[in-house]
Amino acid sequence: KDPITLQTGDFNPSSDFFHLDSVGIWFGRPLSVNAKTGIPNKSAPWADPHFELEAPWILNRARSDSRLIELFGAIPWDDPNQDYDFRPKKGSYLIDSGVIIPGINDGKDENVFLETEKPGVPVNPRSDTENLTILNHPPLYPGQNRKFVGDAPDIGAYEYGDSVYWIPGYRYPHPSVPIPKNNAVNVPMDYSLAWNYPYKKDYSGTTATVSLSGPGVNRTESFDYPYNVLFQTFQPGGTYNWSVSVDGVSGGSWTFQVDDKIYPTNDRSIDTTASEVILPYQIKNLEVSNNHLAFLRFDIPTSINNSLVQKLNLVPETVTSLPGGIVVYKYDQMGWGEKNDDNNIGTVDHSLGTPIDTLFSLESGxxxxxxxxxxxxxxxxxxxxxxxxxxxxxxxxxxxxxLLTDGANGYAPQMSVWPSLSFQQDSLSVAYDLALTEGWNLISVPFDGLNPHPQSVFATLIKNNQLVYVSSPKGFYKPNDPLGTLDSINSKDGYYIKASGSESNIYFRGKALLDASLSLSAGWNLISYYPSYELNIEDAFADLIDANNLQYVAGFDQGGLVYDPNAEGTNTLHRLMPTKGYWVKINQAVENFSYPEEGQSGSTAMIANNFIEHPDVKPNPSFMFVKGQIIGQYNVGDWVKVLSEDRKIVGAIKIIKGGYLRNSPVYGDDFTTEEIDGLKTGELLSFTYNGDTLSSQIKFYPMSFKEVELDYKAFLPSTFALHQNYPNPFNPVTTIQYDIPDNGPVTIIIYDLTGRKIKTLVNQISTPGRYSIIWNGTNDFGKSISSGMYFYRMEAPGFKSVKKLMLLK
Incomplete structure (x- = not known):
């Protein structure tokens, strides 16, 4: 049985750390230490629970300034107003250290009874025993006894990460008690806002509307009572405004300022000659000596970006001897702390990582x-x-x-000397508005990065798991690929980026581009468009056009775009956009090319680009351009699809006025995908329009330009024919073409290998012509069928034909 029920020997449950820890009770008194020596002594001053809480009410904060100076020699707080946030803060020992109490924190609304052996001593919580004392009162409303958050309940009344925060006390007719309080300063970057609902007798259907704005945040959310916690990560040093309205009544506008630093979630000095569990004593210093290492653990908020100056700040307490220096290392042990578990800092591996810096000259304070x-x-x-x-x-x-007096006279933190990580902007902080879409993008970064490696410049995308690939004529970069050959991002070059999601900006440290001139070689150049303003392409390259030196300009925005100075009517690229990169092909090399200044161009109106978007086409950086004319029967605005030899759709060309084919991209294979999804170099193209396929002698070569004349006339077959489906194998859809020379009934039916009918695709009277039908791999009941081999059979008067197809999933 639990020793607390025995009361024998020298065991004192109220001062035994391991007992209190096992039953989920705060153990402050058993872990008190001598303020000067740091030696445990189980006497005053006691350990303070304030260190474990976010921003609790503090007795000393209610004292007058004169009394505070009398007690501590200084006023510990810049703001005398109290806070009322008793939730555990990040890194607190209280988190997940409690125990489950049936009917209280297990998420179940039930009565729990106690069976006792002697008065006042609980033995066995039960829910099936009659005539025993009820442990807890019935819930006041459904869901009151919410389940704990995380791996176990927290010690104390509140749960870290809970979406409800109970604020006791008077309730006004409007939302009130904002947490953080109005005009609060030094609010943590990782924080959750809370508020009190107005007083009502019946909260059924009560909804709160919360608006929050500030650097990087502009959101409005709705909450149903009793939920009253909005989770948000804030930018360092930012000022934020928020408000809460309930039933159309606002609590007013509240504001707070975020701290520009964070403090360790854990810090502790360890005797390296011993390997034993260390207890969470609130030691006031970190000893560093021959046999002592100090460790600091920080949790970096997601709002921290790579443009900020990030510094570790320390204050020496005593410098006893320093003939050498104090070395700051990386420490790669993850998840360490001061809990009594396998990650206790006293027993984990203390091997230090890469040295970062050495501190040679230190002075106390x-x-x-x-x-x-x-x-x-x-x-x-x-x-x-x-x-x-x-x-x-x-x-x-x-x-x-x-603490200011290390516990004497109560809690008064001396936060100015606490270890911290600070985050600040300076002249090298770059926040670059880079509009990325999911998939491939052609971009430029007109800044000289202090660390130009792609891992540094695109750290924002890497951190968010959004960067798939970076490609340029100078090499490639892929996160975590040791074979990457692209070591530097040049401010004057363009780069293909494949992203797994959209992003509006990146952050890094660098300098704005000062030398804006570009050197262009004869042939193709992939260059940066560095201006912050848009330019019509004729203005941007006016000198090259006048000198007959410009052959083509190609861009990539939702797909390939092209400008040909000799084919004005079919161009798709008309305007250069900030943050983009462009291919430029010239006849003769040019030194010191630069774009005209804003306002110096002759044009006043911007011409929109003609984006080539077709749902069957997947753009990627490997493309050529095809233009030309179609002859015969056609409709302006229709699409002519471009097919590979295995019948994949690799491009789509729109028919414009006069039967001209707009200069459009035809795509090769995307080298970042496993499947072959585009053309191979040297592969022949074919063209299909209204179900009729026209072959050609055009071969695919990236960054080439071809013209085609498609002689399309109404196709009237002379014989019946059933063509092979394409693609084959397929997933999820395939197309079957067939020819009808005469009026009459036609059926096309899908069968499995046993001859069982799966799907009737065609059963109708048809007129002469070429037809196509799409099958999506479903049966006559609309249900998807399994992978495998199937047959499709066509029957018409005097004609039968059977072919195989393969469905892969």
């Missing part, structure tokens, strides 16, 4: 910073270790538990 801008390249967990360079080095730094 003088802050020192280490630049980690090139180290912290994503959100999530980062840990660092502090070690010595010389065996006789001995320095201590203040920890995140440092």
């Amino acid at each position: 003088s802050p020192i910073s280490v630049d980690l801008t090139d180290i912290i390249n994503s959100s999530g967990e980062f840990s660092f270790g502090l070690g010595v360079l010389d065996p006789s080095d001995n320095v201590s730094f203040y920890s995140k538990e440092k």
Whole structure:
């Protein structure tokens, strides 16, 4: 049985850490330490639960300034107004350290009874025992006893990450008690806003509308009572405004400012000669010596981007000896902490990672910073270790538990000396508006990155798992691919980027492009369009056009676009756009090419680009252009589809006025996909219109230009014919063409290998002509059929034909 029921020997349950920890009770008193020596002593000053909570009410904060100076020699807070956030903060020991109590935090509304052996001592919570004491009162409303969040309940009244925060006290006729409070400062970047609903006797159907705006945020959300927590990550140093309305009544406008730093979720000094579980004493310093390493663990918010200066800030407490120096290392152990589990910092591997910097000159009380801008390249967990360079080095730094009087006279944090990571913008902070769509994009980055490697410039996309591939004539980059050959992003070049989702900006550290001139070689050049304004293409390349030096300009925006100075009527590219890259082909090399300044061009109206979008075509960076004319019967606005030799649709050309075919891209294979989804170099093209396929002698070569004349006349077959389906094998749809020379009945039916009828595709009287029918792999009942081989059979008067097809899933 639990020792608490026995009360024998020297066991004192109220001061035994392991017992209290096992039953989910805060253990502050058992873990008190001597403020000067750091030695556990189980006497005042006691450990403070305030360190574990987000922003609780504090007794000392209610005192007068004169009393605070009398007690602490300083006023601990910039703002004397109280906070009322008693939720565990990120990294708190309280999180997931509680126990499940039936009918309270297990998500079930039920009465729980107690069976006891002696008065006042609980033994066995039960729900099936009659005539026993009820442990908890019935719920006041359905869902009151919400299930805990995470792996286990938290210690205390509130759950980290809960979507409901109960705020006791008076309720006004309007939304009130904003958390954080109005005009709050130094609000954590990872925070969740909360508020109190107005007083009502019946909250049925009550909905709150919350609006929040500020740097990187502009959202409005609705919440049904009792939910009153809005989760959001904020940018460092940002000022945000928010409001809550219930039943059309607003609580007013509230504002707060976000801190520009974060504090460790854990920090602790470890004796490396011992390997034992360390307990979560609130040690006020971090000792670094021959046998002691200090560790700091931070959780980087998702709002942190790679344009910011990121620094580790430390304040030495005492410098006993420093003939060598203090080395700052990366520490790669993940998930460590001070809980009594397998990740306890006392027992995990203490091997240090890559050295980052060495601190040679330290003075007690003088802050020192280490630049980690090139180290912290994503959100999530980062840990660092502090070690010595010389065996006789001995320095201590203040920890995140440092108080003004170290617990004497109550809780008064000395946060100015706590370890922290700070995040600030400077002249090198680049926030580049780069409009990326899912799939392939052709872009430019007109900044000289301090670290021009793609991993640094596109860190925003990598962090969000959005970057699939970067390609240019100089090489390629693929995240986590050691064979990548693209080592630098040049501000004057263009780059193909394949993204797994849309994105509106990237962040990195760099300088704006100063030398804006470009050197163009004879032939093709993939260049940056660096201006921040749009230009008509005739204005951008006016000098090259006048000198008859420009052959083509090609772009890529939702697909290939082209400008041919000698084919004005069929061009699709008319305007150059900021953030894009472009292919330019010239006859003779040009040095010091530059775009005209804004307002210096002759044009006033911008000409829109003609995007070539067709649902059956998948654009990618491998393409050629085809234009020409169609003769015979056609409709302006129709599409002529371009087919590969295996009948894949690899392009679509729109018929424009006069029967001309607009200059359009025809695509090769996308090398980033496993399947062959485009043309191979040298492969012949064919063209199909209204079900009639026209062959050609045009072969596919990337970045080439071809003209075609399609002689299309109404096709009247002279014999019956059933053509092979395409594509074959197929998934999910395939097309079957057939020819009818005379009026009469026609059937086409799908059968499986056993001869069982699967689907009737055609059963009608047909007139002469060529037809096509699409099958989507379903049976006569509209249900999808399994993969495998099938037959399709055509019958008409005096004609029968059977062919095979293969469905793959």
